[in-house]
Amino acid sequence: MFPTLDKRKATTAFQPNGWHLLVAMTAGLLVAHLWVLGQSLAEGLWIVGHDGLPRVTDFNAYWAAGRLAVEGHAASAYDVTKLVALLTRQFGDTLSAANFPFFYPPLFFLAVAPLGLFPYAVAAALWIGATLVAYLAAMRAILPRREILLLALAAPALLWCICVGQNGLLTAALAGGALALLDRRPVVAGMLFGTLAYKPQFGLLIPLVLAATGRWRAFASAAATLAALLALSGIAFGWNIFPGFVDAMTSANASLLGKGALPWFKMQSIYGFARMTGLGAPAAWAIHGTLALAAAVATLMLWRGKAAYELKAAALATAMLAVSPYSCIYDLPLITVPVIFLIRDGLARPLTLAEKLGLGLAYMLPLVFPIADMPVGPAIYAVLAGVIYSRWRAAPMREGWWVRRGSNPGQLD
Numbered sequence: 152m153f154p155t156l157d158k159r160k161a162t163t164a165f166q167p168n169g170w171h172l173l174v175a176m177t178a179g180l181l182v183a184h185l186w187v188l189g190q191s192l193a194e195g196l197w198i199v200g201h202d203g204l205p206r207v208t209d210f211n212a213y214w215a216a217g218r219l220a221v222e223g224h225a226a227s228a229y230d231v232t233k234l235v236a237l238l239t240r241q242f243g244d245t246l247s248a249a250n251f252p253f254f255y256p257p258l259f260f261l262a263v264a265p266l267g268l269f270p271y272a273v274a275a276a277l278w279i280g281a282t283l284v285a286y287l288a289a290m291r292a293i294l295p296r297r298e299i300l301l302l303a304l305a306a307p308a309l310l311w312c313i314c315v316g317q318n319g320l321l322t323a324a325l326a327g328g329a330l331a332l333l334d335r336r337p338v339v340a341g342m343l344f345g346t347l348a349y350k351p352q353f354g355l356l357i358p359l360v361l362a363a364t365g366r367w368r369a370f371a372s373a374a375a376t377l378a379a380l381l382a383l384s385g386i387a388f389g390w391n392i393f394p395g396f397v398d399a400m401t402s403a404n405a406s407l408l409g410k411g412a413l414p415w416f417k418m419q420s421i422y423g424f425a426r427m428t429g430l431g432a433p434a435a436w437a438i439h440g441t442l443a444l445a446a447a448v449a450t451l452m453l454w455r456g457k458a459a460y461e462l463k464a465a466a467l468a469t470a471m472l473a474v475s476p477y478s479c480i481y482d483l484p485l486i487t488v489p490v491i492f493l494i495r496d497g498l499a500r501p502l503t504l505a506e507k508l509g510l511g512l513a514y515m516l517p518l519v520f521p522i523a524d525m526p527v528g529p530a531i532y533a534v535l536a537g538v539i540y541s542r543w544r545a546a547p548m549r550e551g552w553w554v555r556r557g558s559n560p561g562q563l564d
Contacts, residue, residue: 170298177298180305187310197314198275204245205271209481210316211238211249214274217267220260225388228253228260229399242271254399257384257392258377259349262321264388275316282320283313289327290487293464294495302491307517308483317481322350326471327488330464333369341372348377352475353485356447360454360467408432408476419483419528422476427526436476443474446536458543461496465489466539473532480520483528489535490514493542500546509538 191197199205205214215237216228227233231252238246266274290303303309312319329343344357361370384392406412408422415427421442425435450470454463468488472478490510493502502510513534516527 170296174298174301177301177305180307181301184305184310188313191314198316199272200245202245203272204242205238205275207246207249208315209251210275210278211246212251212253213263213278213316213318214266214271216253216260217263217265217274219267220264220388221267223389225257225260225264226391226395229392229395252399252403254396254403256349256351256381257388257396258346258380260384260388260392261380262349278316279313279320282318282324285324286320286327286484289324289331290491292331293327293488293491294498299491299494302494302514303487306484306487307515308480308486311517311520312481312484315481317479318350319481319484322347322353322482323484323488326353326468326485327491330468330488330492333366333464334460337366337369338372341369341374342376344369345373345376346380348380350482352477353471353482355474356450356467356470359447359451363451364454413479416524416526417479419472419478419480419526420476421473421529421532423478424526424529439476443476446470446473446532449536453539453543459496459499459546461492462539462542465492465496465535468492469532469535469539472528473536478528480517480527483517483531486513486517486531486535489539493535493538496542500542503541503545506538506541509534509541513538 188197195201196206198208198210205211212228212234215234216225218237218241219225219228219233224233231250234253235247235250238249266278268274269277286309287300287303290299293299309320325343325347329340329347332343333340341361344354344361347354347357357373358370361367361373409432411426415423418424418426420439422435422439425438426432430438447470450466453466465488468485472482472485490513493506493510497506513531516531516534520527
């Protein structure tokens with residue numbers, strides 16, 4: 152539930168209190184994003200080239216998996232050589248280097264199979280457009296202010312996700328929507344959590360939080376949704392997709408987390424950062440495991456306590472990323488969820504200058520990734536954790552909400 156807000160203050164686009172600065176900054180970022188995408192499209196570097204053929208991006212695997220599913224060979228999508236063979240057959244040698252593996256759970260075929268019905272460029276536009284709309288709807292559900300839509304659109308992490316046609320916007324939409332609806336529409340929230348199982352590494356804490364806080368309706372809804380989606384996947388695409396997924400997942404774990412098939416600097420996890428510094432797998436797993444356990448325990452304690460719901464939601468969304476050993480830059484649109492929940496908390500109790508700077512830093516850090524060639528994820532998670540702790544430590548309790556008497560709910564500063 153939202154704190155009590157003056158409706159006029161919650162919908163007015165410009166207020167002399169800090170929202171105008173947010174609008175100015177995010178509008179500038181959005182213009183820069185549009186320029187980058189426009190230039191890339193004009194130069195034939197995004198989605199399709201001047202020859203009309205697809206560029207090599209992560210979306211190649213989605214479209215190829217969808218086409219194989221439509222043709223009745225969904226299980227073949229888990230064989231990267233068959234993915235590349237289909238792309239080569241369709242587009243010639245242009246995509247012969249598109250050796251991106253497909254190792255998503257079978258339920259993800261329900262999302263990519265429709266893409267295989269369309270030409271590549273149309274499918275890419277539909278994918279990006281649909282996931283973007285879902286992402287914006289979820290962010291607005293968290294905090295229904297027009298400025299929030301601008302902030303969500305201008306998020307630097309969003310740019311990297313759209314550039315490669317990845318699924319980070321879908322992940323953020325499902326997680327953000329579920330957390331926004333959890334107490335008001337627990338069954339719907341559970342359905343969104345269940346669908347989020349298409350990225351199982353980000354859902355490790357969700358059942359623990361739901362069970363620990365007695366949210367059994369959401370828990371049951373999530374479990375039923377996952378079971379239904381898996382059953383529907385097997386019926387629609389053949390039960391052999393399940394052993395294919397297990398084999399692909401085993402191979403991906405060995406190559407990505409063991410052998411470093413993906414350069415370590417591209418990993419946005421604590422594990423990836425540790426490996427990038429030169430540590431071996433045992434030491435990196437020890438560091439990651441220790442910090443992930445600390446994040447999990449802190450999140451569960453917060454949810455079991457009487458902190459404001461905004462802090463609980465921000466902590467879970469942050470921990471979802473911090474606990475996962477595998478994440479990439481295109482997964483970081485998810486950080487918009489804790490940022491907006493913390494802004495929402497600031498409407499009831501003004502953010503301090505340090506907290507505003509922390510949120511700004513977490514929001515902007517993805518811009519550094521292509522320049523620094525190093526993981527920015529762990530730094531983002533640490534900054535967000537610091538802001539959450541600051542809010543939790545400073546606020547008095549009253550009936551399960553963290554509030555301050557006399558605060559102006561329409562102000563950011």
